[in-house]
Amino acid sequence: MTVCEFQEIDPEVLNRATEKALEALDSERTPRLLVEFYDTATNFAGSTFAMLQPRDAGAVTATDLLALRTLSIKLGAYEIRQFLDGGPNERKISQLLGELPSAELQNTNAADFSPMAAFYDEVKRLLAGAGTKNSNRWVAASKLTARKRPDLFPVRDRVVCGYLGILKQTDRARDWYVFRHLMRNSDITSRLSELPARIAAAANGRDVRLDEEPLRLLDAILWRYAMTASTEIPVDDEDARGESESD
Incomplete structure (x- = not known):
């Protein structure tokens, strides 16, 4: 089994990430940024990424791979076959999905990170297919794991990790620790609970459909705010989340 072992995160890193999350x-x-992101009349992914039906908790399906496209992830035929060929890869993925903790990220413990890492690592391995330009598809793997468990896996990419000041950690479990810290912060969870009302007040009749999971709402505002607040964050094609027709 994959074992996650790392030194404790520097409190300054956690404090900075908390400050940046609260700033956003x-x-x-x-409210305006999230209205745009969740407006069904735009090409932003919005809630379609996590909510696209049907959702199968026990397997990676064609719908999951289609959902990835809403977050600008491109898959070749080889990668698609790795997940959908009905062979040992598909069975291994289903097994690892079944071993994930039932808890939401904020309620996980240290032992829960090991099955999370095992699932993430296998997804990442299957995404590094023949002919891919980048064999380290950590962003694509983060997005697919978040699609399968939007309450457990945050979407890690260069934009969000750069904004929070954790991009140099280059470790999925260390990043999960930081996101868990954020989701345990009472000020952050309080702000997240207030977001739907703030968004509704700013919607002005637009068809806005929000994510159900607070972790997904946090991801959405971190990404939108970071993308509009700075031009210094290094980005890649896979860091996108769709785009507005007006952009």
Whole structure:
């Protein structure tokens, strides 16, 4: 079994990530940014990524791979076959899905990170297919694991990790630790609970469909705020989340 072992995260890293998350959540621009992201009349992924039906808790399906496309992940025929060929890869993925903790990220413990890492690592391995330009598809793997368990896996990419100040950690479990810290912070969870009302007040009749999971809402505002607040974050094609027709 995959074992996650790492030194404790520096409190300064956790404090900075918390401050940056609260900055995004408290911004006056936040309701407008999220209205745009969740407006069904735009090409942003919105809630389609996590909510696209049907959802199968026990397997990676064609619908899951289609959902990845809403977050700008491109898959070749080889990668698709790795997940859908009905062979040992598909069975291994289903086994690892079944071993994931039932808890939400904020309620996980240290032991839960090992089955999370095992599932993530296998997804990442299968995504590094023949002919891919990048064999280290950590962003694509983060997005697919988040699609399967949006309450457990955050979407890690260069934009969000760069904004939070954790991009140099280059370790999935260390990043999960930081996101778990954020989701345990009462100020952050309080702001997240207030977001739906703030978004509704700013919607002005637009068809806005929000994610159900607070972790997904946090991801959405971190990404939108970071993308509009800085031009210094290094980005890749896989860091996108769709785009507005007006952009």
